[in-house]
Amino acid sequence: MIPITLTVNGERVTRHVEPRRHLIDFLRLDLGLTGSHAGCEHGVCGACTVRVDGEIVRGCLVLAASLDGAEVTTIEGLSDSGEVADLQAEFVARNAAQCGFCTPGMVMTAADILRHHPQASRAEIREHLSGNYCRCTGYQAIVDAVEATLAQRRQEAGR
Amino acid sequence: MNEITPASIGLSREDLPNSYIGRSVPRPNVPKLVQGRATYTDDVVLPRMLHAAFLRSPHAHARILSIETAAALATPGVVRVFTGRDIAEVCDPWVAVLDHLKGMKSAPQHPLPLERATWQGEPVVAVVAESRAAAEDGVAALRVEWEPLPAQTDMETALAPGAVVIHPELGDNLVFTRTATAGDVEAAFAAAHKVVEATFVTARHTGVTLEPRSIIADYNRADGTLTVHQSTQAPHMMQGVFAKHLRLRESDVRVICKDVGGSFGIKVHVYPDEVAVAAMARIMGRPVKFVADRFESFTSDIHARDHRIKARIAVDAQGKILGFDVDDLTGIGPYSVYPRTSAIEGNQVVNLCGGPYDFVNYRCTTTVVLQNKAPTCQYRAVGHPIATAVTEGLVDMAAEALGMDPIAFRRINLIRDDAYPRTSPSGMRFEGLSHHASLDKLLEMVPVEKIRADQAAQRARGVYRGLGFASFIELTNPSPFMYGIGGARISAQDGATVRMDPDGSITIASGVTEQGQGTEAILAQIAAHGVGVPVERVKVITGDTQNTPYGGGTWACRGAGIGGEAALQSALALRAQILEVAGAMLQAKPETLDVVMGEVVDRASGTPRLSLAELGRIVYFRGDTLPRDLPRELVQTRHFITKEYPFAFTNGIQACWAEVDVETGMVKVLEHWCVEDCGRVINPLLVDEQVRGGIVQGLGGALYEHCVYDAEGNLLTTTLADYLVPMSAEMPDIHVGHVETPTRESLLGAKGAGEAGTAGAPAALMNAINDALRPLGARVTEQPFTPARILKALGRI
């Protein structure tokens, strides 16, 4: 067991973890943060997307033991902070979530577009979301939601 | 139907603020989904819960010689190991046949096999431990001695002499065969102006729900009850299955299904590993959780659509279709899947080929055989994408052979919109369809002339683009003719209970379930509309056999049509009851009152008279002030089942605009359109999103998705890196239009909408690709349309 201390959604946590524990199991099983999902556990589906030290990562490919001192933000923390409330409202308005299993990961990835690519085109949004698998929606409503949020934020910034 | 008409309850008007039917109301469930606050089965944690992992057969077919468990039991955290024999002590096997599918046969299946494994990935031994990780450690420590047996993997040889008979007691590998005939096929084809034929292949693929199959079973020895938390589409069906096979009373089993992370038909079947979990909980008297990992999903979720179809079409010189002649062969794995059976998909191909068209002569045979691969069963749009690909593929080829435009050819042959009711050559009864109106609507949306001009211009530059069409029909709202008459305890009826609480809020409990398609949202809309309250005042309960009226769940697109009608009827009954009480309180005739936005109002003037909260206060706390014999049950239940038609057919048409790179064989879908007629649209936003999601699933099957087996029956596609699914960058924008032909079977008039996209998309794409390839003399009919297959058709490899 390896001792780690890190910040998760702004709270400091200390735990002992098995070397093989990946970040999603750590969040879900050790911290009860069930908003992050495991869809494949081999790095393809993006359901496990969370933010570590400001960048999005696949939680299933990161070992918790490597995160001593890290700062982790999950969908729960991102939602509570209000950072993407506008994006989430667009998701609701367009029904950009059906079963919702992909949605936390989608929102984390979309938040990354909002932060780093404020000028993203529709094609670039589709490209950027392409690491996140959604079986239900056909993606269009998700792309629409991100595009609308970007446009709204650009408009507000211009004012 | 009584004197209530759709107009009398405001179904066709939006003049009342609570006229929600037909409105794009956002789903109340979505905020929790976007904030990560949903509760999927794996999120549920129970006291003393253990975790199961399975050793799965590495062989397609092998005898189990011995199972050595000592090392597994010595693994830290491992609590117990179960073999097939241990499970069989408390659990009876099943045989998945339906009586109305004449001559159907299958073998008894145990949760864990007793002697032989018959597909790679079949669960064989279970390890139960304190954590999933420890259970997997235990599995790794198991030692099983196998005697590999020859595997029967090729469906083409399944009935040939020398085939490996997978279950010797059945005599051969034939599960089911059926031929439908109408008219005189031989004569029609002999006399035809042209006969066109082709062989189509639809690839074995699977649902890939992002949330894998998940279950927690908890047996309480004190009261003898089994509580199962399960990601399922049919809680009541599963309640019956667990009770029957674990020898419990149905009333002692409760199935709870909270949020479900996608289902698409994958989660409506009985899986041996899940029944084993319930059996282990029964034996241990503790909760046991099992969540499939992605490898397990690929090897043990049902597969589907493994068909080879030889088909031909006969046409006369004017372009009229004379007949279809279709021979379908499908391999379904080693067992028919319980309890819906694996013969339904082939049977649907027989029912649906040629469906949109007016013709007389028909012959279609399906032959359903066993093989040593994962079992197949019903997956979204069961059989429809296959029948549509065959029908629409042949239709385009016939038009080409006649030198006709594919739209003009369809115009001549689609069943006229005024020709209903009508029975198809395969015996399907259509109440009312709108093929021509749908085609008209589609042509308003698709800029055909512009596209054809672009196509010609691009061709001149060596860029090959094509436009493809596909008309389709879809079977929804099934009656007991689908499963019930075959002896399966699968309810075609559904119920809803609507109640008003003291604060004037409404709660509806329904037997249909939510998997993301928006069932709960439409139930809330219907209840709000029917009672007369703001939709925010409605709470919905689904997915709990102990707290909802008995029902079939959600499959075959029955949520809106069946569950929605039960909701409407019970909501109207509750409104009538509210008005009776209000009439007594206000000294007014109930007919002079109405309920609008949570207020009892004067019907003529709209003047508010009494809030529902005040009415609730009086009824629940001061009932002494009401007339002594006034009925005051502010709770009403109604059930609904279709009666006139075995199924409510819907219809529609899709168009696909795609580009084929003739150097690489890559296909890019540029744009896609769908017009569909699902009867009354309750929530256009949700229907459009169902259609889009369904189309992308259909495009996935046509372009990428394939469960690839080698000749020995080893599954080669067991990760998401090998089995490709559509991602956002590859998918086009999709335009959706509607024609509404409500069913007269119900007040609501809704038919199903969830499978139409998947039914038509592969055919539309196939026709688009072949339209693109036509100048090069190439054609593809074998899905998925991979670069290799396209380059092969072009003669480049």
Ligand code: FES
């Ligand atoms: S669970 Fe991490 S990418 Fe799929």
Ligand code: FES
């Ligand atoms: S909403 Fe179901 S996987 Fe995306």
